[in-house]
Amino acid sequence: MCYGRVVTEVATGNAAAPGRRERKRSQTRADLIAAAHHLFSEQGFDETTTADIAERADVSQRTLFRHFPSKEAVLYGDMEGLRHELRDALAERPSGESIVESLRQAMLSLANDVEQNRGSRLLQGRLAAGYPSVSAYSRAVVQTEWERELIEAVALRLGVDAASDARPEVLAGATMSAIRFATRQWTTGGAKGDYLLLILDAMGCIDDLGMTT
Amino acid sequence: MCYGRVVTEVATGNAAAPGRRERKRSQTRADLIAAAHHLFSEQGFDETTTADIAERADVSQRTLFRHFPSKEAVLYGDMEGLRHELRDALAERPSGESIVESLRQAMLSLANDVEQNRGSRLLQGRLAAGYPSVSAYSRAVVQTEWERELIEAVALRLGVDAASDARPEVLAGATMSAIRFATRQWTTGGAKGDYLLLILDAMGCIDDLGMTT
DNA sequence: TAGAATATGTCAGTCGCTGACATTTGTCAA
DNA sequence: TTGACAAATGTCAGCGACTGACATATTCTA
Incomplete structure (x- = not known):
């Protein structure tokens, strides 16, 4: 199981201006990583659910899995x-x-x-x-x-x-x-x-x- | 997640006479492995559920997870x-x-x-x-x-x-x-x-x- | 043969993860 | 500015791996 890939859709050629959409996207991504790191270090890995992480990053659980293919991937997201x-x-x-x-x-x-x-x-x-x-x-x-x-x-x-x-x-x-x-x-x-x-x-x-x- | 350990309770010192219980136990274990290998080679790994394996080995799904800590462990059980x-x-x-x-x-x-x-x-x-x-x-x-x-x-x-x-x-x-x-x-x-x-x-x-x- | 130990079945439940669909939000051209 | 298209998000329902709890059956042992 686990560890599936997520299409990260990296910059479309133009590496100069990210645009608001891309900026927001990488912001929620960073939020998720930060939330996960915080919770992991506070409560441990198994003791933190993906719902907890999403909650703390103020996005839906579904959004978390649109950015990362697994809970482990969030931990190593940076x-x-x-x-x-x-x-x-x-x-x-x-x-x-x-x-x-x-x-x-x-x-x-x-x-x-x-x-x-x-x-x-x-x-x-x-x-x-x-x-x-x-x-x-x-x-x-x-x-x-x-x-x-x-x-x-x-x-x-x-x-x-x-x-x-x-x-x-x-x-x-x-x-x-x-x-x-x-x-x-x-x-x-x-x-x-x-x-x-x-x-x-x-x-x-x-x-x-x-x-x- | 996954990959948790299972206490295999290896031979209690006496390696000579396994006894009926131990024999049956290792038999169901072997059955599970055989069932899994058969189904994996026929339908693939992801396409086979642990319920399928248990079914084919004629034991409950719970019993499978008493013998193996994960689906992958059944594949490598031998x-x-x-x-x-x-x-x-x-x-x-x-x-x-x-x-x-x-x-x-x-x-x-x-x-x-x-x-x-x-x-x-x-x-x-x-x-x-x-x-x-x-x-x-x-x-x-x-x-x-x-x-x-x-x-x-x-x-x-x-x-x-x-x-x-x-x-x-x-x-x-x-x-x-x-x-x-x-x-x-x-x-x-x-x-x-x-x-x-x-x-x-x-x-x-x-x-x-x-x-x- | 009684009683302890162990293996199994059943059931309910958690959690990681996904598909489908509707809604919002950013983008870009007319 | 507006209107259409694309992409991000939310919601919801559901699958499947895995676990705890409890009852039952089977085997071992004294």
Whole structure:
């Protein structure tokens, strides 16, 4: 069940003037996210119903599901741009650079995002640690999307087909594991440490995975 | 939501005589799995309701949810032992062996299982490819359980704490990616090829991940 | 064989999520 | 400005996964 897609109808070419309609739309979207984050952090994820969220955002429950395909999607609703940032960051790396180094540099996007959205990211991390359904969504949807970006970027750089060559997927998998590890450390540590440092540290072992004892 | 646990109440110490009650219990469990697999392969996953499954297994819907915590869990209900097989296989490897080699050898368990349950594994693979909810469950529950086994085994062998040292998690992540890649190849190829060979092939690149271009 | 333990059925109910239809609101051209 | 079209929203009814509670039946054990 769950996790269905919602057609987000992104800007129709003209990225300059959003217009009142689009402005209102993204406002209710932001309201829903804010309402959800507030309630989740106050009462917990399972303990908050989608009706509660809609109520607090002052829209109907039906409207919530027009903006988000699932309750979990509202929680992660403020991570939209991150995927593209990741993609762009990867695309901008010089092709002369080693791939692992490119991946490392791309992690700056993540670190940047975490720094600018501390509260939200911490909430997401804590809920993922405490609620199986949130953890499942994070793994199965959010992280899988990022992984796909990594895979495609690596495949492009290696000049191979990701469907027939395992290397992109395996390298991306190792990187995602490093991200998970770092994120967990950051979350359980109360978001005090330097996220970027944690990631780079975790990624350090990729260079000599094969040599592991 | 979903994916809650069910207390499976495994054998009460005495592994010899299951007794009629336990026999009946595991029989209805098997019936449910068989019914589900049949209906899933005939009509698809989303198109089959838990009421349908219960009906076909000739039990009440409530009973289904006493045996399995979710519809997805019924689909993967015949994968119980695999996790422990994996663990045992890993525990039995000599500590002198390189860890990657141990992981490779442990993959024999998976390959064995796939060989002995072709139909079921192929169905699971196809449904995971076709239904987001199945794919999500596979990633978030099944694969995550396996990964945890790998992590613990590697941590033990390295003599490090998996909570503070990233290497076990990163190596396990790379391995899981190789498994995913191999499984996808096997599934889309119609389950014709040698699964073990596909896994070993995919794992081949782990040795020199850091050197990638 | 009595009594405890467990498995099952039944029923009512919650909650996530969706389709259908009517209403409002923003947009854009005449 | 107005009038028509498109998109956003509200309302309502309903499906389906999943759960708690209680009664009943079956199995185990002393």
